[in-house]
């Protein structure tokens with residue numbers, strides 16, 4: 637054992653009996669991701685440890701209910717979370733046609749019956765039922781991400797936004813937007829410490 641736990645055990649715990657689905661998704665992304673413009677070539681060798689598992693550690697934060705993933709792109713974190721949490725209904729929100737096609741193909745190939753893919757810019761989306769939680773990864777800085785995500789969430793719901801090491805600075809810079817969109821209790825939470833090669837940071841905040 638090195639300074640991190642052994643990754644197969646972490647993956648088995650996060651995905652349970654759906655570990656094979658996660659491996660199939662990682663395999664598809666490794667095979668087609670670069671050619672379809674979903675993932676850079678430098679990311680391929682660390683796809684499993686730095687992308688799939690870094691997204692999967694967010695899964696325990698989700699409540700059974702309706703979760704949207706804004707800017708799903710390659711399916712990170714949306715598809716990974718949908719594999720890990722079959723009890724949650726996911727809406728993957730992505731405006732780019734070729735990425736939407738990829739997401740729809742993977743949802744169908746993996747047989748994910750808890751996922752709907754919606755082609756839209758998040759700020760233009762009209763939802764019949766607001767979401768319980770919204771996730772996003774690598775979409776934009778928090779002050780720009782708040783107007784895209786908070787309006788999709790019901791009062792009392794939550795934002796769970798994957799961020800880098802400067803997450804707290806992003807919260808500080810977004811004070812005006814947090815107020816305007818009635819988002820409170822923004823905190824940075826670190827996930828996967830001692831479990832993953834690189835920790836995952838999320839900003840969690842309540843939408844009022």
Ligand SMILES: C[S@@+](CC[C@H](N)C(=O)[O-])C[C@H]1O[C@@H](n2cnc3c(N)ncnc32)[C@H](O)[C@@H]1O
Pocket residue numbers: 706707708709710711712713729730731732735756757758759772773774775784
């Ligand atoms: C850098 S990619 C990140 C994709 C994925 N979340 C990941 O971590 O690999 C940003 C994604 O956000 C999408 N996006 C950009 N603006 C958006 C908007 N207004 N609403 C929804 N998605 C948006 C882009 O099309 C793109 O797929």
